[in-house]
Amino acid sequence: MSKANNMNTASGNKPRTIDIVRAGLAKRKASERRFKLYGKIAIGLGLLFLLLLFGSIAGNGYTAFVQTYVKLDVHIDADRIDPAGNRDPKELSRADYGGLVKASLREMFPEVNSRREKRQLYRLASTGASYQIREMVLADPDLIGQKLSLWVPADDEIDMLMKGHIDRKSAEDDRRVKDNQIAWVDRLVSEERIEKRFNTIFFTAGDSRDPELSGIWGAAAGSFFTLIVTLLLSFPIGVAAAVYLEEFAPRNKFTDIIEVNINNLAAVPSIVFGLLGLAVFINFFGMPRSAPIVGGLVLTLMTLPTIIIASRAALKSVPPSIREAALGIGASPMQAMIYHVLPLAMPGMLTGTIIGMAQALGESAPLLMIGMVAFIVDIPQGAFDPSTVLPVQIYLWADSPERAFVERTSAAIMVLLAFLITMNALAVMLRKRFERRW
């Protein structure tokens, strides 16, 4: 260092480059640190909001994965459900199973007398209890006449009480669960006749007006069929369009216009695609309302630009030397494409497709227009059955007044997020797998 200084003085007034560099070094490093800090702050903020989002959703929704069940001693009274005694399935399916549930509740709480109190008592068990008994009896008519000990879902209000979402200290008029109901529930708790269990209904049932009977499966199946239709249509069409535009189409005004319009299409609000679907697919072609096939078609229109743009970028990133190598030994442009360029562009294309699919999965606005917002209880069995989709189900539940739908909304969001994460993980996996083929 001292030697350098000596040399500096020796060379006269002209400062050496190294001294100038050293003088400015601290400033340079400081700005570098500052820049890194900005980046860290940005990532930190992003993570914070993500955590906040996930935290609040999970915090609201995790209770929906359990459901309160009540144990009833039901006497399958032959006089009530099969007075004729011929076990005719038609008669059996029409019988008054609700009466059995009510009877067993009355039996449990014999002190309840007034009509008003009885009505409150009957509200302890879900209306689903009678369906459950009906299914059991229809499956096995020998149960008639027996006395069964059954776990049936509790009513959603009782469920809320058990989960602590209802404040017992508030005035009786302010809550949906009355004092006497609370007393009954407390007695059931002490008798161990009420407990929380994993909520299988939520994962196996379709929508319902009763929160405790409503499930996500119908919407998930609808989403699945819609996405299958979207994938089957948009991937081949998108890739074919991208390949043609990128590799074969002449560069002229016409292809320029097409390119600009594809980019424009990517920016069109999705509800417009919904209107288009309503006008063209449903009104003109007469396709069924609320059906995944129409939803898939609409989402295909919406996803195509994403896939085309991503696929073209992927094709562009394939080094031209590969094309030249193939062409140089006499491959036709088509052969160069199929054997070499397409496999190399595939990871990028798949990533674009899955991102498009993830967008389509989360899309609700266009589907509202084509009637997928209808209240549908049955689980769709195919792409032509009426159904709804996950985001629309979330919208429907978020709109419902019952307290129990709040947690179900959050739970449905969690299911949707799980699907999205799975799809993105799949995208990463596929990309890695294909890239390993050198």
Next chain:
Amino acid sequence: METIDESNITEMDKPMVEKPELPSASSKVDREDRATVGETMVDDPRMSCRDVNVYYGENHAIHDVNLDIGRNEVIAMIGPSGCGKSTFLRCLNRMNDTIDICRVTGSITLDDEDINHKKIDVVPLRAQVSMVFQKPNPFPKSIYENVAFGPRIHGLADKKADLEEIVVTSLKKAGLWDEVKDRLDQPGTGLSGGQQQRLCIARTIAVGPEVILMDEPCSALDPIATAKIEDLIDELRQQYTICIVTHSMQQAARVSQRTAYFHLGDLIEVGDTDRIFTNPRHKLTEDYITGRFG
């Protein structure tokens, strides 16, 4: 090769004869004179180019090139960067078709057939006149697949055994067999640079071309790999006609029988390699080969 000199010098020297009469420092053709000097024509050429002009949009890249490419000869094309030697090479199997703005005029014939004719399909043309590129560009597939691709797309082998035969002979011809015979299923991109380039040559040979165009095949390689490729070129000459573009004059001197010197889109001088390097007739050629360029 052997018969070229006598027959052509007399013919081609005629237009030149007047030029040296002009006052010039040496007996060389002046650097301002852009007419081609030397023996552009050969007897019974494999390919012959007449008045070839290439335009990139407005840019006139190659001016009126006349050049014959003989049978079983190695012709080297040398010249400073941007002189149009690669562009000219790419005309010979219409690789310039892939560039939208590129336009080629004049006639280029392969065995007396105009390759720029509308009726000529580039696919069989390129199977006949194949190209090896500057940067080794093996396909990101196995070594076997790299070599098998050409025969497969052209339908050269009906049976799997035939295809294997072609792959093995091509690799042997390219001098790569001993190095890769145990790992044909490994990726071609995993080879070293020199091996990759020989793989590319094997891939080209596998198609059974008659003319091989090489665009600076050794520019990305070290001297040892370069020496291997040069030996290979010398051997391949027995069967193929080879046009090689190179930056290295030593390489041109080592591998070629004829040399063509390009300068700013003009073909300045063509001739027997020995003659060009020992006794260039054009001032520009002399400047270039003596390293006094500029």
